[in-house]
Amino acid sequence: MYKLYFVDNKGNKHFVKQHHDLAELSKCRQADMTLRGFKPEPYIRSWITEGGQWIDFGSWSCYYFIEGVTSEDMCR
Numbered sequence: 001m002y003k004l005y006f007v008d009n010k011g012n013k014h015f016v017k018q019h020h021d022l023a024e025l026s027k028c029r030q031a032d033m034t035l036r037g038f039k040p041e042p043y044i045r046s047w048i049t050e051g052g053q054w055i056d057f058g059s060w061s062c063y064y065f066i067e068g069v070t071s072e073d074m075c076r
Helices: 022-035
Strands: 001-008 013-019 043-049 052-056 063-067
Touching: 013 022, 022 043, 022 063
Parallel strands: none
Antiparallel strands: 001 013, 001 063, 043 052, 052 063
């Protein structure tokens, strides 16, 4: 089970959704971006660290984090 968080410009994590499907969490991330007033992302850059996946969507100071994602999960 993966957990999606919005990480604000102060580094605080805000829980968004928990789900077993990364594609579903991607949809939730996009919906959450709209709720927070962000425009659709011009690009996505992501990387895996211990603990999960960081997602840079072009805001300069905010990110999304999916707890529990591994490199192997990204290859599926």
